[in-house]
Each structure stands twice: as structure tokens, then as C-alpha cells.
Amino acid sequence: MAMEDPHLGKVVISTEELQARIGELGAEITADYADRPPLLVCILKGAFPFLADLVRAIDLPVEIDFMAVSSYGSSTKTSGIVRIVKDLDAELKGRHVIIVEDVVDSGLTLGYLRRNLGVREPASLEVCTLLVKEGLQRVDPDLAYVGFRIPPDFVIGYGLDVGEKYRNLPDIRLYEG
Numbered sequence: 527m528a529m530e531d532p533h534l535g536k537v538v539i540s541t542e543e544l545q546a547r548i549g550e551l552g553a554e555i556t557a558d559y560a561d562r563p564p565l566l567v568c569i570l571k572g573a574f575p576f577l578a579d580l581v582r583a584i585d586l587p588v589e590i591d592f593m594a595v596s597s598y599g600s601s602t603k604t605s606g607i608v609r610i611v612k613d614l615d616a617e618l619k620g621r622h623v624i625i626v627e628d629v630v631d632s633g634l635t636l637g638y639l640r641r642n643l644g645v646r647e648p649a650s651l652e653v654c655t656l657l658v659k660e661g662l663q664r665v666d667p668d669l670a671y672v673g674f675r676i677p678p679d680f681v682i683g684y685g686l687d688v689g690e691k692y693r694n695l696p697d698i699r700l701y702e703g
């Protein structure tokens with residue numbers, strides 16, 4: 527493979543495992559939202575492959591929108607200070623909203639998003655995250671849909687980056703910095 531980087535570690539979640547679990551999450555969301563098709567809010571950039579696979583596993587007339595945030599901090603640790611780089615086009619008032627995230631690490635980014643979107647008066651607001659890092663959240667983030675719980679190691683691929691790279695890997699791998 528052209529991406530020869532000594533920091534690239536072993537596969538933590540394979541393509542097959544990702545697709546199987548996303549199929550299950552899609553089925554759960556389909557059942558839970560049968561009478562109220564949701565608006566899925568994809569948090570860019572990391573959640574884009576997850577959103578793309580998840581919507582195709584949901585058998586409902588969903589709508590999607592995108593929000594880009596960037597958190598201040600080093601490349602591998604967030605400070606919790608979040609800046610909205612691109613806001614939503616959609617109005618959330620009265621909508622059943624599901625935030626689609628790539629990974630919840632400290633939970634600070636998600637805490638900010640919940641507050642920011644919560645004041646827009648959605649009818650309901652839930653979170654679907656592909657990954658949760660074990661044991662690092664300062665408060666229980668109350669996550670309705672979780673793909674995988676993983677150890678608190680830095681991972682890349684399937685949307686997750688280090689220095690904006692490796693988002694295009696088809697699986698999730700350790701990155702040993």
C-alpha cells in the first residue's frame with residue numbers, strides 16, 4: 527500500500543466489522559424513528575464516512591445536514607473550546623435531531639454541540655457516535671447509539687485523521703505517535 531508510515535498500527539476495527547455494526551445501528555434507528563423521520567446532523571469532518579454508510583442502513587425518509595466544528599488544542603487532545611466553522615442550513619425547531627459523531631473522547635466537543643443545538647428547540651435531540659473511548663468522559667455523555675467502545679488510544683481511518691491525513695482508510699487503526 528502507498529501509505530507506508532511507521533506510526534500506522536494494527537487494525538482495531540475492520541471494514542467488515544464496521545459495516546456489520548452500522549447495519550445494526552441503522553436498524554435500531556429505523557425502528558426507533560418509524561413515526562418521526564429524523565434529521566441527521568453530521569459533524570464534519572470526521573463523521574462523513576459514517577454518515578454515508580449509516581443513512582444507507584436506515585429505511586426511513588431521513589434528512590441530512592452538516593456542521594463543521596474545530597476544537598482548539600493539540601493534534602491529539604482537545605481543549606473543549608469549539609469553534610463553528612460551518613453552521614447548519616436546516617432549522618432545528620420541532621425536528622427530531624440525531625447528532626452523528628465519529629468519536630467521543632473527553633466528551634467536551636459533544637457537550638458543546640448538545641448545548642448549541644439544544645437551544646434551537648428541536649423536538650428531540652439524540653447522539654449516534656461510531657466510537658466512544660473508554661473511561662475518559664468527564665460526565666456521562668448519555669449516548670443513544672454507540673457503534674464501538676474502544677480503549678483510550680489514538681486511532682485513525684474511516685474519517686478519523688491525524689494532521690488531516692488517513693481519513694480515507696477503509697478501517698480503523700491505531701496510530702502510534
Ligand code: IMP
Nearest residue numbers: 604630631632633634635680681686687
Ligand atoms: P472530545 O471533545 O475530547 O470528545 O474529542 C472529540 C474530537 O476529537 C473528535 O470529534 C475528533 O475530531 C477528535 N479525536 C478524539 N480522539 C481521536 C482519535 O483517536 N483520532 C482522531 N481524532 C480524535
Ligand code: MG
Nearest residue numbers: 570571572628
Ligand atoms: Mg470530529
